[in-house]
Amino acid sequence: MRIVVAMKQVPDTAEVRIDPERNTLVRDGVPSIMNPFDAYALEEGLRWKDALGGEVIALTMGPPQAEAILREAVSMGADQAVLLSDRAFAGADTWATSHTLAAAVAKLAPVDLVLTGKQAIDGDTAQTGPGMAATLDWPQLTFVGRVLGIEGGRIRVERYVEGGVETLDSSLPAVVTVLKDANTPRMPSLRGKMKARSLQVTVWTAADLGLPQSETGLEGSPTRVVRIATPESRSGGEIHRGSPEELAAILADILLGEGGGE
Amino acid sequence: MDYFLSEDIRAIRELCSEIAEKHIRPVREELDRENRFPHEIMKVLADSDLFRIYIPTEYEGLGLGTLSLCVAAEELSKVCAGVATTYAANALGAMPILLSGSDDQKKRFLPGLASGSNLAAFGLTEPDAGSDAGGLRTRAIRDGDSYVLNGTKQWITNGGEAKVYTIIALTDPDRGARGASAFIVEDGTPGFSYGKKEDKMGIRASATRELVFEDCRIPVENLIGREGTGFMVAMKTLDNSRPGVAAQAVGIAQGALEEALVYASQRKQFGQRIDSFQGIQFMLADMATQVEAARALTYSVARMIDGGVKKFEKEAAMAKVFASDVAMKVTTDAVQIFGGYGYMKEYPVEKMMRDAKITQIYEGTNQIQRNVIASALIRETASREK
Numbered sequence: 028m029r030i031v032v033a034m035k036q037v038p039d040t041a042e043v044r045i046d047p048e049r050n051t052l053v054r055d056g057v058p059s060i061m062n063p064f065d066a067y068a069l070e071e072g073l074r075w076k077d078a079l080g081g082e083v084i085a086l087t088m089g090p091p092q093a094e095a096i097l098r099e100a101v102s103m104g105a106d107q108a109v110l111l112s113d114r115a116f117a118g119a120d121t122w123a124t125s126h127t128l129a130a131a132v133a134k135l136a137p138v139d140l141v142l143t144g145k146q147a148i149d150g151d152t153a154q155t156g157p158g159m160a161a162t163l164d165w166p167q168l169t170f171v172g173r174v175l176g177i178e179g180g181r182i183r184v185e186r187y188v189e190g191g192v193e194t195l196d197s198s199l200p201a202v203v204t205v206l207k208d209a210n211t212p213r214m215p216s217l218r219g220k221m222k223a224r225s226l227q228v229t230v231w232t233a234a235d236l237g238l239p240q241s242e243t244g245l246e247g248s249p250t251r252v253v254r255i256a257t258p259e260s261r262s263g264g265e266i267h268r269g270s271p272e273e274l275a276a277i278l279a280d281i282l283l284g285e286g287g288g289e
Numbered sequence: 290m291d292y293f294l295s296e297d298i299r300a301i302r303e304l305c306s307e308i309a310e311k312h313i314r315p316v317r318e319e320l321d322r323e324n325r326f327p328h329e330i331m332k333v334l335a336d337s338d339l340f341r342i343y344i345p346t347e348y349e350g351l352g353l354g355t356l357s358l359c360v361a362a363e364e365l366s367k368v369c370a371g372v373a374t375t376y377a378a379n380a381l382g383a384m385p386i387l388l389s390g391s392d393d394q395k396k397r398f399l400p401g402l403a404s405g406s407n408l409a410a411f412g413l414t415e416p417d418a419g420s421d422a423g424g425l426r427t428r429a430i431r432d433g434d435s436y437v438l439n440g441t442k443q444w445i446t447n448g449g450e451a452k453v454y455t456i457i458a459l460t461d462p463d464r465g466a467r468g469a470s471a472f473i474v475e476d477g478t479p480g481f482s483y484g485k486k487e488d489k490m491g492i493r494a495s496a497t498r499e500l501v502f503e504d505c506r507i508p509v510e511n512l513i514g515r516e517g518t519g520f521m522v523a524m525k526t527l528d529n530s531r532p533g534v535a536a537q538a539v540g541i542a543q544g545a546l547e548e549a550l551v552y553a554s555q556r557k558q559f560g561q562r563i564d565s566f567q568g569i570q571f572m573l574a575d576m577a578t579q580v581e582a583a584r585a586l587t588y589s590v591a592r593m594i595d596g597g598v599k600k601f602e603k604e605a606a607m608a609k610v611f612a613s614d615v616a617m618k619v620t621t622d623a624v625q626i627f628g629g630y631g632y633m634k635e636y637p638v639e640k641m642m643r644d645a646k647i648t649q650i651y652e653g654t655n656q657i658q659r660n661v662i663a664s665a666l667i668r669e670t671a672s673r674e675k
Contacts, residue, residue, distance in 0.1 A: 217297075217338035218338050
């Protein structure tokens, strides 16, 4: 099995603010982490490597400092790390990002499986995984809560969808996006950390991927962010005091729309 | 204080701290209350390569030496000394093989200990032989290609959980300590069983049990070194493991200090934070100074050992006695700073105080450490006067 885990370096969401002038995330001084969903994708890849043999390649697109999450992936057990970094990639929307990542997956051929988190916690689009699948023309299995098996060039998964669980069987290669239900990511190992420290991260530019500028970064992105606004924070709810009977009466009034509630 | 630790050792600290926060802190109270062995945590430590650090690279270890073990034990002890004891007791159990085992014995046993798939334990203490190891009664009588063991070992950390036991027993009872030998006994050997699990004051996540030998037959290949060298093997083992106990004590004390600092910054009395009172400030300052001094001494001894110095029994005993006394003092002061809350089980400092006590007792009581230090001083003075 040759498994690629596509991951993203994201700001720790607990710390994020938005620049009201430029409508962009303020990243200064905010710690960067591996997108938490991608950690589950990585763990899933490592588990199948442990079971079936093969290798796991951690892949990301981002500025040079994004290699920190690749080293983290290697400390957990990934065998190789590939960073897609080029000024031409800057400002990419999910279309351009998917396109660029897919080009890297193609360059890494033969790849049996691409795993990634169901979405990134900064953009929350959940589009990059499906976008890669579309660009590669591979099957896509999204919102996967459990990988049941990989055998004979096929993969069987459970998709946790609204109101139920869908069991799907697909040919490989495929792109699978993973939920937190799938597993518990392992701790790094000491030997992994030692390897990660000395690892030479492979860096590919647009030229290495053979991508024209018109297909990458801002220029290759059909989407424009028109406005980002912080929703007004809600004020606290109403607090009522009284006996259970009184409270029940107040609650009933509110629910019936007679108590001055919204 | 900056101890200029190597990148590898800094990585060990980081990893242990992450494991302690994620896997130990959430369960430590429960492990303590239920007297429960931390199997899951040992698995995490094993998967993270932490059992490899003190084992040489030839035997699937990482060969990072005594200082690496001290840093790991300290970091784990900050959060739970019971878990840390379980971890560090493996190094103690492996030590006789590491120091005095044959290449064949090392090849047979160390890789399994390095991977963490097997735990180890060291068996010296007996009901009538604690500080006075000369009172040993367990016998190992040669019979053809085997030794037959009879006797009972007491208070053995990792007893019943370990797969590999290094045991000191008498091959020549008439010669007392000089008639002792060291052996490797594997779990499951016929005639080898376990007594009851002890209900201890502290380090309750660790398993402490009796080892019972009744006509337990082991192959002669399991003799460590030569017959009659068992006492020496045991003493060398303890000299090497004492910095680890010191590191544990440093960790316990650091953990208690950190709890006390946070509490003192939040607790308000007389309308102000209690860390604004000089009475509390002086306590905190003394605690921090003592912990740092204990750490400095411990790391220095570990570096001496890793640097290849042959004689370090005095320094190892100094580190153990000093750090464990500091741990007892600092944890007691932490409980004092917490006041009534500190005495309650809902807060972690009373456990730290109970855990600290054992570091003054095991692997040689602090009175025995002072004996070791004093006799070394007297010997050194005598040799200078010649």
